[in-house]
Amino acid sequence: MPGESPIPDLLKRANAFHLSFSGNSLRRRLLRLLISSISFLVVVVSLLAYVNSHHEVDELFDAQLAESARVLLDQASTEVSGSTGVVSDSDHLAHEYERKIAFQIRDRSGNLLLRSATTPRRVLSEHSEGFSDSLIEGKRWRVFAHWNKAHTLQIQVGQLHEIRNELAGRIALSLLVPFLFVIPMVAPLIWISIERGLRPLDWVSDEVRMRAVENLKPIVITDVPDEIRPLIDSINTLLSRLEYSFENERRFTADAAHELRTPLAALKTQAQVALRANEQDKKRKALEQVISGVDRATHLVQQLLTLARLDPQFSQVGNAEFDLYQVVVRVLADLANEALTRKIELGCNEGEAAMVKGDAEMVGILVSNLVRNAIRYTPEEGSVGVRISEDESAIWLHVVDNGPGIAPEERARVFERFYRTLGNRVSGSGLGLSIVKRIADLHHAEVSLDSGEDGKGLSVGVRFPKS
Template structure:
């Protein structure tokens, strides 16, 4: 399938402006033509009336002195102009060579339009003051139409010659007006991939200010994303280097062992190292998928109570192995809008962290409740808790508090916080109401 050609703003503006000017010019020309046509008709009617009065004044003599004249043609319009003079007995006293012997019009007084020999005529009829002489003066509409057509042509000539010149000037003006966009595009095109500094907007026109602001916002987000990725890559490389080095060391020990006990111990340590590396890679992959810029997929109502039952059932073997009392406080049905898979990862990380850091014989309680109109998911354990200083840093990637001996990657709480942010929730740390330990609360807005 062929790609659609890009739309040219310059061409679109030129088309719209020229079309608007042409339409307005055409409307003006038509209105001018109609108005001119009316004024010319008025002028010619006035001339007919004036000619009639002049002829009447010149004919104010005895009837015996009036003779038929104008046998010779002097002008091309002579055949298109005619007059007749009648007496009160309807006797034709005088007529032009172009006038018939019958009355020009049946109208005795005023203007009328008739057809003579297939041509439209404009006739003016008038009696003198004594009602003795009746004059009829007429002219063919051709005389008027030729003049009107000549005026119309004169109106069209400027349009035909001015529109191309106007289009050229508008094209130059639009090109000059769009030059700031070209300058911004050139600035962006010439940038190196790692150059994400904001664009200079000091000389940017008001119309493209939103575009440059949006680009600068995009550059800032890209810079932040790249910084996070660089930090993430560096931290991941550092964290992976340690278990891989340990795996290699244990493999070498097992290879060089001279007795079965040493070899068995090295293999057990190798197995634990593989488990830790596997857990770390899984956490890294989970964290990589949770991109705040992309957001969540389709949201749907999630039953937190049912989700908690599923997660606790999955982690129950680990809690049983450490003789930890893992419980879920019963509560009425509470739903939140979100991604059930992501929320399952959030709760699993919180409970998994609690199992790792709670000593044997401890207690972990998961509770879902409503506080101040917000749904709250809490995980409470009887472990050593987190100091106030560490509470500010435990959400950082790969950070593990001082004196931590439990196996982990330092990504559990970071992943939980990322998922909470994607759901518009707030995650906080605190101490249980009774006794020592840690209480993690996720408040959905």
């Protein structure tokens, strides 16, 4: 835009350039890998070319040795005299390889009749016919031996192996050298291709960097390569989880402030009454109300903290196996005094061990909330029963009371936080069943609500699947 300073854009480009050449740059790493791979392939191709060329050179030179031997033997049959002859070694050779090719002609008795100037005096090969390899004076020779038709003369034509090795090496080098010049020229083209190929990463980086702090909406970038799509999906999943977490935190803060406002106002009111009361009975009654209010506020705070700790996206549930029956017995023992105070019969069916996998402490909180709710809503001299049963696929926990129950149309909403049924006069936070549902979800368990025995009261069933 007009008037904007180009400095931020220049700094951005300089930073990108610096990162591109930094030691941990993905671009440099890809460039090194590609150049190394190409160089390795060039070396492999050169080695294969050397091996194949050596084989072809061997075949060609062997054919030449055989052909030369037959030509020389035909000429020698009419020209060789009884004395030993040596073909003269000219100072001006037609080819540099001439000194590395030699021949010998011997008679049937093995006497040397004719040889080239570069040929050793000893027999080139012990084989009397065909191709063979010999080591003479520390040098390897390829030798072809052949007799004439009358079997009176034998010719051995030899060639140093170094000729073949040198020629095969020159062929391989002729293939390798062009690549040595091509690779430095190809490197910039590879760098440009890598730069263009990694450009979507820059788009993602710019999209994330330019976002406002409060913007946790998914990243939407079209025409993204398949290799980068999992990265964007992972970032979007993280953003979604963060948004869910922040929303829970905001909702928790708002709910806590709203729910704590009423008991704190009541505490203040009762404290003022106690402060102004002249009669001891009124002051005592007001202070008892303060203590009761503190207990309710404490219970509410504990429930809120428990609910916050049991976020299903971030809570970790153990996989240890524990006896559900023992957990129920422990909870009932803890709540026996509360049930006794309200003259409520508290019981549990006897049975064998019911093994469940998960977190025994969390399941204890679940059972405690169900039983405590049942005690709170059951009238005096009522009953609360806990039953544990088992079928082929699950272990069931049932908590049954003979209180007022919950109307069918309200059962779906009682798991919402702070929701309380219409006409409910019993004190409570409205978080008990929400906590129960959260713990059940963490254990992949199912919670169901139904009427109690004879259609009265409430029966809460929790189904723990067998692993």
